[in-house]
Amino acid sequence: MKVSVFRKAHFNAAHRxxxxxxxxxxxxxxxxxxxxxxxxGHNYMLELKVKGExxxxxxxxxxxxxxxxxxxxxxxxxxxxxxxxxxxxxxKTLNPSAENIAIVIWNKMRAKLPQTLEVSxxxxxxxxxxxxxxxx
Numbered sequence: 001m002k003v004s005v006f007r008k009a010h011f012n013a014a015h016r017x018x019x020x021x022x023x024x025x026x027x028x029x030x031x032x033x034x035x036x037x038x039x040x041g042h043n044y045m046l047e048l049k050v051k052g053e054x055x056x057x058x059x060x061x062x063x064x065x066x067x068x069x070x071x072x073x074x075x076x077x078x079x080x081x082x083x084x085x086x087x088x089x090x091x092k093t094l095n096p097s098a099e100n101i102a103i104v105i106w107n108k109m110r111a112k113l114p115q116t117l118e119v120s121x122x123x124x125x126x127x128x129x130x131x132x133x134x135x136x
Contacts (some may be wrong), residue, residue: 002118004051005060007067011080014041015096018085039083044101045124046075048109052117062117074108098125102133110135 016039017031027035034040048071052061082088084096090104102123110119120134 001053002051003054003061004049005062005064005067007048007064007071009046009048009068009071009075011044011046011076012041013044013079013082013084014039015084015091016040017095017097019095039085042125044079046071046105047122047124049120049122050113050117051120052114062113070109070112074112075105098123098129098131099133102131106133106135 016036017034018027019030022030048067050062050067054061078088078090079101084091084101091100094100094104102121105123106119106121109121113119118134120132122130122132124130
């Protein structure tokens with residue numbers, strides 16, 4: 001039997017949706033206000049989900065402190081109060097859409113968590129808009 005464990009976290013970041021291979025007019029038409037040359041920000045909410053077997057010794061799938069610390073070092077310390085386009089290596093050439101941010105965070109989590117655990121996440125860009133990714 002598998003159990004899912006969730007951990008929520010928040011971070012604030014600015015970004016600009018822009019494709020350098022397109023003209024300014026094409027970018028503005030494609031991304032609208034999100035293409036603002038002066039950037040714009042979001043209060044992101046991350047919901048990380050790990051699923052696995054319960055350890056008979058601890059009674060845990062994973063200690064939630066491990067998730068808390070992992071999110072702190074791999075997400076919060078890297079992205080919080082940053083301009084994703086300018087301040088992060090991950091988005092120097094990758095358009096920081098919610099979808100791409102979710103994939104980047106998932107890859108960071110997957111690399112640090114035991115392979116026996118299934119990993120998925122939900123990333124809220126606003127309270128009404130979110131994306132989910134499970135590596136598939």
